[in-house]
Amino acid sequence: MADTKALPTRAQDFSAWYNELILRAELADYSPVRGCMVIRPNGYAIWEQMQAALDRMFKETGHQNAYFPLFIPQSFLAKEAEHVEGFAPETAVVTHGGGKELEEPLVVRPTSETIIYAMFSKWIQSYRDLPLLINQWCNVVRWELRTRLFLRTTEFLWQEGHTAHATEAEAEAETRQMLGVYRTFMEDYIAMPVVTGQKTDSERFAGALRTYACEGLMQDNKALQAGTSHNLGQNFARAFDVTFQTAEGGLDHVWSTSWGVSTRLVGGLIMTHGDDSGLVCPPRLAQYQVVIVPIYRSEEERGAVFESCAALRKELLANGIRTHFDQREGMKPGAKYYEWETRGVPLRLEIGPRDLASGSAMLARRTGGKESVSRTGIIARIRSDLEKMQSALFEAAKARREAASLRGPKSKQEFIDFIAADGGFVYAGFCGDPAVETEIKEQTKATIRVIPDAEFQTPDRPTTCIWTGKPAKYEVVWAKAY
RNA sequence: CGGGGUGUGGCGCAGUCCGGUAGCGCGCCUGCUUUGGGAGCAGGAGGUCCCGGGUUCGAAUCCCGGCGCCCCGACCA
Known part of the structure; x- marks a missing residue:
């Protein structure tokens, strides 16, 4: 590392x-x-x-x-x-x-x-x-x-x-x-x-x-x-x-x-x-959906904890949940947490003596939150958390995109300012002239990403080209692109 | 191809101005103590200082010429 x-x-x-x-x-x-x-x-x-x-x-x-x-x-x-x-x-x-x-x-x-x-x-x-x-x-x-x-x-x-x-x-x-x-x-x-x-x-x-x-x-x-x-x-x-x-x-x-x-x-x-701690991998594409981190002090504790973790891993795998048991020794739990967070693993289970005694496990989500959950019914709980995280990531990304989208700028200047201020998608009318497309690219660095399909179009369709003021051939989505 | 930066143990860097034969942090190995949010101590391994010339008693360091890589632009999934 x-x-x-x-x-x-x-x-x-x-x-x-x-x-x-x-x-x-x-x-x-x-x-x-x-x-x-x-x-x-x-x-x-x-x-x-x-x-x-x-x-x-x-x-x-x-x-x-x-x-x-x-x-x-x-x-x-x-x-x-x-x-x-x-x-x-x-x-x-x-x-x-x-x-x-x-x-x-x-x-x-x-x-x-x-x-x-x-x-x-x-x-x-x-x-x-x-x-x-x-x-x-x-x-x-x-x-x-x-x-x-x-x-x-x-x-x-x-x-x-x-x-x-x-x-x-x-x-x-x-x-x-x-x-x-x-x-x-x-x-x-x-x-x-x-x-x-x-x-x-x-x-x-x-x-x-x-x-x-x-x-x-x-x-x-x-x-x-x-x-x-x-x-x-x-x-x-x-x-x-x-x-x-x-x-x-x-x-x-x-x-x-x-x-x-x-x-x-x-x-x-x-x-x-991804966030400032590293990768956040959507559960459905994660190599490991769950990583199990053992916690112990003595040799006796280690034996019991490892046995429990191994059994849990087997149970999760049998239920189709991609699981990794982090058995590395000489590495403190905290160091493992940071590493798996960087790698984007959706869920982490921490299992130590306290959890063995109470028949539970600490469940931490990559997107935030950590709580003790009972070993009984843990499969259903993990499945549900993975699904919730999957949909929450999508909803958050969609909300972010919408917040960064400008529909129908009122003027050419508003369009220019929005792009210059690191805006996202701009939906605007376009006359269809390739020369205008080139000019806009040269002046703003934004390009036409797509002529959007019906469901993405603005209900109140623009009638004029944002750049030339001529009649709009269609609405297009502008943005700076990779 | 233009602009900027950078090449020194595995990684990140200092040392270069002002030449004297290489150092720090992390990592790695061994041992002991540790382990509920990035462990500590002790010992240890590991380097043609990007390459090629030149100057010099002596070059990571100065001079000349190459090359690599990264970042920013023009081209693209």
């Missing part, structure tokens, strides 16, 4: 707080390779929990997992014009293999559309082969100029779904469905409220018809794009010649989609719930 005892506070320096928290909680570490990170067991465990939940949701919606190669022939990337323009500058390219220069350089995948559609063109012949619903869990590489642990690393882990459909309507429905799956996951598991909606052209995925996204608001009031879902239209199908015979006997290009979330979500979890 680090020598200094207190973490920098969020108010002092959010960025330093974030980096230091990750190192102290041993979620990740800097690697010998610039821009890359090592995900340590405590951080990887969170990712594994995320994967398990998402994977189940993907399968419930009919998708199958597959795996495509890390290397993509460089020429593949060039087949879709917008795509190559968007990704070529940030690819890593392998030029040598086995000591010889390769005839054609291989790109380390920044995303797998190209190689996947090359394969889809072989697999799809008929409308009977559709829809084709594929997902893969893998790593990708994007040569980013500036990196941050979990939020933007040169190599990152993610899942990318790729589907092919017979009609435009089906592709659009799939794109929307997966955006919804992401939203459900972010709300129900990460306890991170998000605003969903469509991206403007400037933030649309390279090669997509339309891009939809989930946008979270972090504690420093900066937005985090947490997941995207793209309707690719027939763009990639045309580039890779993915055609199928229709029921009527004609030939058509498939309509496809792609969607992804990454290890960035771990960063979103940290910045949504």
Whole structure:
């Protein structure tokens, strides 16, 4: 553990707080390779929990997992014009293999559309082969100029779904469905409220018809794009010649989609719930939901306490509660409390001689509060506390986001002032002119996060553009973003 | 790529101005005493001072040239 005892506070320096928290909680570490990170067991465990939940949701919606190669022939990337323009500058390219220069350089995948559609063109012949619903869990590489642990690393882990459909309507429905799956996951598991909606052209995925996204608001009031879902239209199908015979006997290009979330979500979890003591992990994604800390003086006490703790751990595990019994000796209970708090464990049970005598345990919540609870019925109590904490974290995050949202600024100046004062989301009318979008970004550093979906729109829709005063094409959400 | 900072035991740093052969805190190991909110004492292990040149009797320290990393911006999940 680090020598200094207190973490920098969020108010002092959010960025330093974030980096230091990750190192102290041993979620990740800097690697010998610039821009890359090592995900340590405590951080990887969170990712594994995320994967398990998402994977189940993907399968419930009919998708199958597959795996495509890390290397993509460089020429593949060039087949879709917008795509190559968007990704070529940030690819890593392998030029040598086995000591010889390769005839054609291989790109380390920044995303797998190209190689996947090359394969889809072989697999799809008929409308009977559709829809084709594929997902893969893998790593990708994007040569980013500036990196941050979990939020933007040169190599990152993610899942990318790729589907092919017979009609435009089906592709659009799939794109929307997966955006919804992401939203459900972010709300129900990460306890991170998000605003969903469509991206403007400037933030649309390279090669997509339309891009939809989930946008979270972090504690420093900066937005985090947490997941995207793209309707690719027939763009990639045309580039890779993915055609199928229709029921009527004609030939058509498939309509496809792609969607992804990454290890960035771990960063979103940290910045949504972490406090000045360290990580606060939502119970449903915690590696350990409960940690048991034994307290004793003599050898006799130690024996009895350990026996009791071990039995309790077994009981909790048997009831599906992820539990760790901290058996380390020579470390005082207080030191263990601080450590598990830094790591974000939701509940802590302290068991000592007094508790054995009274048939109880001290139950401490990561979000505050500590009391003695009877061993009888402790399972139900813990289950209930975990559920309450899960929903309380979501409600608190949602309240924080709403408090940091400004709907319908009365003037351009109010908009500017709000963003400059570290405001959060601003809902305002926009004329739709890309040049205005660019100008606002240059002057305020805020960007359009999304054109919000109906449920997020302001009931009293703005009619004029906040910047130009011209008629508003639609309401958009502005914020500074990661 | 621009601006700023920084490279010295595992980690955090002092020492650099003014050259004399490396020190502090934490961590680690051993032992004893401890254990209900970050334990104490005693003993101990561990360093090519980022790299390469140069000056000098002598360089962590001065000179020249590289490199790494972090932070802030432009690009992005």
